[in-house]
Amino acid sequence: MQDKILEIKDLQIAYDEELAVKRASLFVERGEVLCIVGESGSGKSTVIKAITGNKQVKVKGGQILFEGEDLVPMKRKERQKLLGTRIGLIQQNPAGAFNPIRKFNVQFKETLKSHSLPFILEKLNQLFVTLGLKNTTGILKSRPYEMSGGMNQRIAIAAAMQMDPELLLCDEITSALDVTTAISVTDELLRLKNERGTTIILVTHNLGIAANIADRIAIMSKGEVIEFDTAERVLHDPQQEYTKSLLRDVPKLMV
Amino acid sequence: MTYLLEGKHLNKTFQEKAKTTVALSDVNFYLNKGEVLGVVGESGSGKSTLLKAIAGMLKLDQGALFYNGTEYTGQKPRQTGKFLQMIFQDAKSSFDPRMIMERSIMESGRGAKDPERVKELVRLVGLEEELLQRKPAALSGGQCQRMAIARAFYSNAEIILCDEMTSALDVSSQARVLELLQNLKKEGRLSAVFVSHDIALVSMLCDRIMVMKDGVCVEQGVTPQVIGNPQDPYTRILLESAERQNIK
Numbered sequence: 001m002q003d004k005i006l007e008i009k010d011l012q013i014a015y016d017e018e019l020a021v022k023r024a025s026l027f028v029e030r031g032e033v034l035c036i037v038g039e040s041g042s043g044k045s046t047v048i049k050a051i052t053g054n055k056q057v058k059v060k061g062g063q064i065l066f067e068g069e070d071l072v073p074m075k076r077k078e079r080q081k082l083l084g085t086r087i088g089l090i091q092q093n094p095a096g097a098f099n100p101i102r103k104f105n106v107q108f109k110e111t112l113k114s115h116s117l118p119f120i121l122e123k124l125n126q127l128f129v130t131l132g133l134k135n136t137t138g139i140l141k142s143r144p145y146e147m148s149g150g151m152n153q154r155i156a157i158a159a160a161m162q163m164d165p166e167l168l169l170c171d172e173i174t175s176a177l178d179v180t181t182a183i184s185v186t187d188e189l190l191r192l193k194n195e196r197g198t199t200i201i202l203v204t205h206n207l208g209i210a211a212n213i214a215d216r217i218a219i220m221s222k223g224e225v226i227e228f229d230t231a232e233r234v235l236h237d238p239q240q241e242y243t244k245s246l247l248r249d250v251p252k253l254m255v
Numbered sequence: 256m257t258y259l260l261e262g263k264h265l266n267k268t269f270q271e272k273a274k275t276t277v278a279l280s281d282v283n284f285y286l287n288k289g290e291v292l293g294v295v296g297e298s299g300s301g302k303s304t305l306l307k308a309i310a311g312m313l314k315l316d317q318g319a320l321f322y323n324g325t326e327y328t329g330q331k332p333r334q335t336g337k338f339l340q341m342i343f344q345d346a347k348s349s350f351d352p353r354m355i356m357e358r359s360i361m362e363s364g365r366g367a368k369d370p371e372r373v374k375e376l377v378r379l380v381g382l383e384e385e386l387l388q389r390k391p392a393a394l395s396g397g398q399c400q401r402m403a404i405a406r407a408f409y410s411n412a413e414i415i416l417c418d419e420m421t422s423a424l425d426v427s428s429q430a431r432v433l434e435l436l437q438n439l440k441k442e443g444r445l446s447a448v449f450v451s452h453d454i455a456l457v458s459m460l461c462d463r464i465m466v467m468k469d470g471v472c473v474e475q476g477v478t479p480q481v482i483g484n485p486q487d488p489y490t491r492i493l494l495e496s497a498e499r500q501n502i503k
Contacts, residue, residue: 178452208500
């Protein structure tokens with residue numbers, strides 16, 4: 001029996017009046033990794049914005065079912081309560097999520113406080129270990145501007161995961177990183193999935209990254225989900241010409 | 256033998272308070288005409304510093320640079336601009352946001368302005384002439400990057416330095432820009448140093464590859480040798496990451 005933690009049905013999303021997403025249907029089962037893949041401007045980040053209820057976008061039609069309940073008609077206050085504690089979000093630029101000159105421990109504590117959650121060092125320590133971060137206290141004493149991009153991205157994952165959301169939304173989180181760092185960040189996401197059972201939706205333009213981590217893949221083009229299936233099927237038996245071209249565009253080692 | 260471009264024993268350290276960062280440590284390289292040299296490494300490996308040093312954008316602590324056998328160490332970008340041009344990661348911000356592309360491109364040339372040649376070059380990089388009348392904000396990242404290539408050619412520079420020029424593009428736009436560079440190379444129009452963190456991408460374009468780590472060139476050789484028979488453990492790590500992105 002399928003256990004869909006999130007399902008999107010015939011979703012239409014607009015910025016102002018123009019539709020950025022014309023038709024999107026997809027779902028992710030509990031404990032899975034779903035990758036949404038497409039070019040810039042295909043509408044993949046817009047879908048994430050609609051899930052989090054970002055005010056820039058307006059849902060014009062369709063449903064966003066989180067554990068069976070439609071988020072679209074829900075009151076803003078109710079929806080806000082889900083964010084952070086049940087649905088976590090990490091964005092492309094991790095530095096944008098932090099104040100650059102304040103120590104991480106202050107920022108971690110503030111986030112928890114705003115959700116009325118206690119700060120438990122032991123718990124955070126465990127999370128850091130899962131993410132492959134050594135020296136928890138050292139990191140907590142540092143500030144974002146002192147860290148590399150990859151390190152900040154890992155800390156941003158920790159900041160989102162400290163509230164233990166069931167669903168983690170990752171919007172192009174590897175795009176600004178070099179290949180080696182990007183692979184280690186996806187490894188960490190996989191560890192979260194395996195050890196904590198976190199469901200992950202990862203938006204990326206790189207099918208190569210998706211191949212490394214996804215259970216399911218949705219391909220978006222010009223505001224529509226044009227192909228949606230298990231990763232196995234999308235990667236090895238793509239139905240759409242566009243998916244085939246995306247597969248060809250992944251850089252391949254030439255010997 | 257004289258090379259088109261050569262660097263010998265390049266050294267550069269950055270000093271910030273008590274912290275010393277070695278960005279280049281005794282780096283040697285050369286580039287022949289019609290050749291593309293790839294420089295790979297993670298963020299912070301010194302690859303961008305190398306390009307900036309070649310372009311005269313920063314002062315070396317030690318070492319010498321040669322263009323066609325003549326030393327040009329210590330020259331500023333104003334002078335090096337006669338024979339080399341740089342293409343940056345963020346193409347959009349490398350153009351004046353208030354100028355239309357045609358004017359931006361013509362500004363990079365020396366002497367009389369030649370709008371006909373600009374049009375010709377813009378067609379060469381696979382863009383429509385009409386786009387020349389637009390400002391950078393009205394172009395996509397990939398289009399801007401093509402415009403940057405056209406601009407580099409317009410200046411008649413013999414050497415192009417590419418600093419992570421496709422990293423900000425999505426995979427599909429990256430593939431199109433790569434195709435363009437591959438074609439220019441086939442036609443013998445391209446001599447370039449191509450810096451990227453993506454060893455797979457570099458292997459698709461470059462004749463020779465330099466692998467950098469913490470300011471040191473750990474391995475250098477022709478592409479089939481570096482990819483097929485890597486000598487340094489760090490090169491193997493880079494290849495492993497790249498292979499994991501290959502779709503089996």
